[in-house]
Amino acid sequence: MEYQRLLADLEPVTLKFGEVLKEPGMLIRHVYFPVDCVVSLLTLVEGHKALQVGLVGNEGMVGMPLALGIHVSSHRALVQVAGTALRMKSSAFRKEFLQSKPLQQALYRYKHALTGQLSQSIACNRFHSLRARFARYLLMTADRARTREIRLTHEFLARMLGVRRPGVTKAAGDLAKRKLIQCGRGKIAILDRKRLSASSCACYRIIKRLYKKARTRMADSARKRKGGMDGTSAA
Amino acid sequence: MEYQRLLADLEPVTLKFGEVLKEPGMLIRHVYFPVDCVVSLLTLVEGHKALQVGLVGNEGMVGMPLALGIHVSSHRALVQVAGTALRMKSSAFRKEFLQSKPLQQALYRYKHALTGQLSQSIACNRFHSLRARFARYLLMTADRARTREIRLTHEFLARMLGVRRPGVTKAAGDLAKRKLIQCGRGKIAILDRKRLSASSCACYRIIKRLYKKARTRMADSARKRKGGMDGTSAA
DNA sequence: CGATCTACGTGTGCTGGCGAACAGACGACA
DNA sequence: TGTCGTCTGTTCGCCAGCACACGTAGATCG
Numbered sequence: 001m002e003y004q005r006l007l008a009d010l011e012p013v014t015l016k017f018g019e020v021l022k023e024p025g026m027l028i029r030h031v032y033f034p035v036d037c038v039v040s041l042l043t044l045v046e047g048h049k050a051l052q053v054g055l056v057g058n059e060g061m062v063g064m065p066l067a068l069g070i071h072v073s074s075h076r077a078l079v080q081v082a083g084t085a086l087r088m089k090s091s092a093f094r095k096e097f098l099q100s101k102p103l104q105q106a107l108y109r110y111k112h113a114l115t116g117q118l119s120q121s122i123a124c125n126r127f128h129s130l131r132a133r134f135a136r137y138l139l140m141t142a143d144r145a146r147t148r149e150i151r152l153t154h155e156f157l158a159r160m161l162g163v164r165r166p167g168v169t170k171a172a173g174d175l176a177k178r179k180l181i182q183c184g185r186g187k188i189a190i191l192d193r194k195r196l197s198a199s200s201c202a203c204y205r206i207i208k209r210l211y212k213k214a215r216t217r218m219a220d221s222a223r224k225r226k227g228g229m230d231g232t233s234a235a
Numbered sequence: 236m237e238y239q240r241l242l243a244d245l246e247p248v249t250l251k252f253g254e255v256l257k258e259p260g261m262l263i264r265h266v267y268f269p270v271d272c273v274v275s276l277l278t279l280v281e282g283h284k285a286l287q288v289g290l291v292g293n294e295g296m297v298g299m300p301l302a303l304g305i306h307v308s309s310h311r312a313l314v315q316v317a318g319t320a321l322r323m324k325s326s327a328f329r330k331e332f333l334q335s336k337p338l339q340q341a342l343y344r345y346k347h348a349l350t351g352q353l354s355q356s357i358a359c360n361r362f363h364s365l366r367a368r369f370a371r372y373l374l375m376t377a378d379r380a381r382t383r384e385i386r387l388t389h390e391f392l393a394r395m396l397g398v399r400r401p402g403v404t405k406a407a408g409d410l411a412k413r414k415l416i417q418c419g420r421g422k423i424a425i426l427d428r429k430r431l432s433a434s435s436c437a438c439y440r441i442i443k444r445l446y447k448k449a450r451t452r453m454a455d456s457a458r459k460r461k462g463g464m465d466g467t468s469a470a
Numbered sequence: 471c472g473a474t475c476t477a478c479g480t481g482t483g484c485t486g487g488c489g490a491a492c493a494g495a496c497g498a499c500a
Numbered sequence: 501t502g503t504c505g506t507c508t509g510t511t512c513g514c515c516a517g518c519a520c521a522c523g524t525a526g527a528t529c530g
Contacts, residue, residue: 045358046437053357068343074351108303111346116309118353122288123280125360126397130517153477162361167517169479185477185526202281365487388507399488404508420496420507 006103009092015039015079017151021062022077031063031093037083038144040160041075050076052137052160054117057144059211060110066090067097067107080152080160081145113214120203120210128201130163134171135200137161138181140207142190149189175199241338244327250274250314252386256297257312266298266328272318273379275395276310285311287372287395289352292379294446295345301328302342315387315395316380348449355438355445363436365398369406370435372396373416375442377425384424410434 015021015037022028024044032039039062041054053075056062062077062085071090088096097103124133137160141150154172158165172188175181180196182189190196197204250256250272257263259279267274274297276289288310291297297312297320306325323331332338359368372395376385389407393400407423410416415431417424425431432439 041354043354043358045362049358049362051358051361053354065347068347069340070344070347074347075354105304109305112300112303112305112309115350115353118350118357119276119278119288119310121357122353122360123278123284123286123397125357126286127280127284155477162358164518165478166480169477170517173479183478390507400508401489401510402487404510405487408509418508 006096006100009088009096010086011088012084013087014084015082017079017082019079020076021079022073022075024074024076026073028063028066028071028073028090030087030089031061031066032077033061033086033088034058034144035084035086036146037079037085038081038141039085040078040080042078042160044076049162050078050159051162053121054114055080055140055144058146059144059215060114061107063090063093064107064111064114066093067104067111081141081150083145109214113210116210117207120207124201124203125162128203130161130167131171131174132199132201133161134168135175135180135196136204138188138190139193139197139200139204142193143208149187151187153186241331241335244323244331245321246323247319248322249319250317252314252317254314255311256314257308257310259309259311261308263298263301263306263308263325265322265324266296266301267312268296268321268323269293269379270319270321271381272314272320273316273376274320275313275315277313277395279311284397285313285394286397288356289349290315290375290379293381294379294450295349296342298325298328299342299346299349301325302332302339302346316376316385318380344449348445351445352442355442359436359438360397363438365396365402366406366409367434367436368396369403370410370415370431371439373423373425374428374432374435374439377428378443384422386422388421 010033012035013032015032015034021030021032021039034057036058039056040052041056041062042050043053044050056077061067063073065072065074097107124136128136134157137157138150141152142148154168155165158168161168172181172183175196176183178195178199180190180192180199182191245268247270248267250267250269256265256267256274269292271293274291275287276291276297277285278288279285291312296302298308300307300309332342359371363371369392372392373385376387377383389403390400393403396403407416407418410431411418413430413434415425415427415434417426
């Protein structure tokens, strides 16, 4: 099987919350396949602000420019939910990538879905209320972390969403009053996924569908063998 | 030379304003290389609204999913400035694409720049004022149309920017008062590019730099031979 | 077990852009 | 040359989210 080579180059790593895997303009040294961690892709604005533009979990890879032959990162990649990932040196990745058609196909499909996510996010940021975007954010993160509880502060969420902190507190308060989520100090638990999804904008479902279309057995199978996954597929 | 084959498959076409080249979810039948026309990539929202997420001129291609092996469009592609383009059947394009490493490289680089444009647009839509975004839009369109005057109504611009029409009128009025632009019925002329650029957000310069990095001789040379270009490079 | 730090909750005034609506102005075409 | 349709200019009330600011409650640790 051709993934034998791939596996040999994959190295399991533990990623801590807040770790920065990539910085825009910097050389990409490794690609990461998240197993149970979640990584945010951020665009830096005016030097200080950093807005989330993409979210990568088990379904994807951090370091996508390499698949296009670009060796420099265009986003900041920030570990948003700690966990494990499989890591590979850029050189090894390029070598495998050029040799394996299925890997190419899988990553091109993923790239396409990621592009769709970006496009949708532009519209989302233009038209949708903070509350809807906040709900979408929670759902997308929970899906990728495969957990009901998210350990993030309002302050952090505000940065990701590009809004003020009290705005997040208010949005969270609203949803908590309606028993869709439950807030604690530095953590948010989803109580009612279904109704939370109804409170979020359609972007959540649209993006979910994009990744569903893009998914292939390949990436998952590589992870299962090496990463000790639980075998359930990402939502 | 390997572009000889490429040229044989390229067919010059005239594109009228308002023409829709692609519709999301539809099969991609042709790819287009704009010569002196400008094409907007739109994301549809809630069925009726359509927000501009990308702009394609001489520097790029319409139908990029094909370069990733995806045969279905993800955006609406709308001709925003009439003009000519070189068109190629999807099947011919795939064939050439798979055979030509330089073509692959050029398009992957372009794809990377386009991704950067999307990322930047997310931040732009979140943080920047209508006036700044309006100025950016004018500059980007003018750059690609290679003209000082843009023939678009406020109504149309409002749709592209995802705002109300009076909002555009106000933004245009502001800039006109300061002699940066001049408004006529259904047309806007840029009077002072430099100061207009200063009024736009940094996104304009950031995106410009992205495309500058991505540009290669290749795409231009193909166009020059067949398209009768003037030889100046896109701004 | 008290000090301190971090995170959450709330308030006030402000503004950019929204929705709707109307009036004036240019231009094409009869 | 008048008429009509399209495009532009402006207005009014409204609200989400901003900037700034202050108070309070869990956590942590000496």
